[in-house]
Structure formats: C-alpha cells, structure tokens
Amino acid sequence: MIRKKCPECDSTNLVLDTGAHRGKYKCNDCGYFGAFVIEEDE
Numbered sequence: 001m002i003r004k005k006c007p008e009c010d011s012t013n014l015v016l017d018t019g020a021h022r023g024k025y026k027c028n029d030c031g032y033f034g035a036f037v038i039e040e041d042e
C-alpha cells in the first residue's frame with residue numbers, strides 16, 4: 001500500500017483535486033497545492 005505525504009509538512013491529510021486542476025493534490029494541513037507528493041511504501 002502506498003501512502004502519500006505532503007512534501008511541505010509531511011502530513012497525510014491530502015486530497016486529490018479532480019476538478020479543473022486534475023491530478024493535483026491539496027494538503028488540508030498547510031495548504032500546499034501541486035502535482036508532487038511523497039509516495040511511501042508501507
């Protein structure tokens with residue numbers, strides 16, 4: 001299982017934006033928004 005983490009604050013509280021910016025992630029903790037997230041094998 002892959003866990004996705006915010007590159008700014010290491011939070012796993014990410015949501016995938018499926019709207020206009022398809023394929024980008026938003027962090028609910030620090031507000032980071034972008035396509036790059038850290039993917040970690042569990």
Ligand SMILES: [Zn+2]
Pocket residue numbers: 006007008009010011027028029030031032
């Ligand atoms: Zn964050």
